[in-house]
Amino acid sequence: MKRPSARTVLGNGLQVVVVEAPGAPLAEIRLVVPYALTDPREASVRELLAARLGTGSATRDRQAVADRTADLGAELSTVVTVEQLLLSASVLSEGLEGTLELLGDLLVRPAYRDLPPSAGPSAGPSAGPSAGPAAAPAPRPAGPRTALRRAVLTHAFGPHPLAAEPAPPSPVTTDELYALHRRAVVPAGSVLLVMTGAAPGHVLQLVTEHLGPWTGGPSGLTLPPFRRAEPTPGRLALHHPGVGQALLLTAGPAVPSTDPGHAALHLARLVLGGHSSSRLTQRLRERHALAYAVSADLRENAAGSWLEIECAGAPGTADRMAAEVTDVLRELADDGPTPRETERVRRYAAGFTRFALATRAEEASALAGFAARGMDVDWLPAYAEVLGAVTRSQVAEAAAGFLQPSRTLTATIDDDQEGTTR
Incomplete structure (x- = not known):
């Protein structure tokens, strides 16, 4: 079924798509950010940022984010693929504006103070070099399936980030998290889709208000094409x-x-x-x-x-x-x-x-x-x-x-x- 929709690009480069769903009790929000692992050395900071993004801002700690989400009747989640970081939100229709405000707060004013216990003293967005390193995600040794897939992609298409082995897990500092956020979690090159029963013009106004201040990009974290268009048999x-x-x-x-x-x-x-x-x-x-x-x-x-x-x-x-x-x-x-x-x-x-x-x-x-x-x-x-x-x-x-x-x-x-x- 073809749904009425509107598509535009904000001044900060964010592509916005609003899809009408008349009578829907929930509004669905999806933010797609380019997030490919183009440099194996960034594997640890990339994983940790994805795990912590959405858990706090400069004005809200983890508990405040959870409380606000509950008040709105919303569910937030983050998923990382080989290409993208996907932030998803499902919220009662009347909570759409509040969720967009919360999303903007998390994107514009991130705070990675809620780090693993081994991270040492906590620090906010202005954390300097003295901030303690965070523990990298637990290592996941490459199993036979992963080894086979990397071998196939390399042999078929040539060396490529998809087939590269990530660097071993390493400590991550708060400076590295904020630096990657500024470089990668940016509006230019990203796409925001909102499916809701509200009028598209009104939704675009809300998005502009709450995500318009988000700046940066494009990040360049996109997969390059394979060296060979067809696999070597x-x-x-x-x-x-x-x-x-x-x-x-x-x-x-x-x-x-x-x-x-x-x-x-x-x-x-x-x-x-x-x-x-x-x-x-x-x-x-x-x-x-x-x-x-x-x-x-x-x-x-x-x-x-x-x-x-x-x-x-x-x-x-x-x-x-x-x-x-x-x-x-x-x-x-x-x-x-x-x-x-x-x-x-x-x-x-x-x-x-x-x-x-x-x-x-x-x-x-x-x-x-x-x-x-x-x-x-x-x-x-x-x-x-x-x-x-x-x-x-x-x-x-x-x-x-x-x-x-x-x-x-x-x-x-x-x-x-x-x-x-x-």
Whole structure:
């Protein structure tokens, strides 16, 4: 369903999208800030800032923020992805202005005084070099899945921040937190989406009043494109003692969701491995019992687009899984889907697009993501119509063009094989 919306850019560079939701008891607020880890050395300060952002300002401590949030009937949360920092707020409609005021206070006048116990004496925004260092987040050793993913991305596309190993956790000073906030948590390059029943003009006035004083940016914390637009194909086999299972991961060519050919590729991907009746699931799990987890997904971010197959099975099965995956890819690329498969995945895709917008909170998050990528907020409903118009021959053409094993990097990690590349 197409929703009425208004879109503008404030004088500080903040893009604002207001989506009307008449009669909605809640207002949904989503702030998307570019926040990619472009420098592995900043991993600790980046994680700590994200954990502490929203817990206090120069005028409110943690308890005051919690009390104000409760008074407004609001819920605040922060999520960090490989690309972005997402601040979300759900609030009773009458609390919209108060929540925007609180959000502006946290962004314009941040205070990172609420640091871990090992941080030493607390300091406010004017903290100097004497402020004690905060404990970095607990280290998360890279497991076999992470090691495999980094190897695949590096081999397929070349060295890139997505595949870089973060620096070991290190103490973080308050000076570093404030410096990163000034550089990264900025309006220019960020997108604010508000979904509410209030009139867009009134909402824009409130946003301008409370977030207009926020300054800075753009931060530059965006993912650079991959060195290679298409993955380098081949076979990569890694050895990881004690992994306890066999893992497979692929990287194949793809196109972004805004490309006219994306819908057909999306359906081809679903036939391949996007649901319980897909070819990979039937072959690897049901017929041969080689894998207990099978999926195929289209990955997309500012770095690029790629088709990814992921499987997990018992130790010692990596080579057999790789062989079966290669066969399934080749068969689907050569012969295309059956009419029944095409119709099944078309219905599945249409249902999934409706499910993605099932609640106002989910819809707001999805629309904010579209807006942050420069897409129309009504992209998903329009995409559902495009999916319904894709023909079987178009799906077959996409399969022939993108699923050939000769264009895919297939990588495995297992207990029972030596690390080799071929």
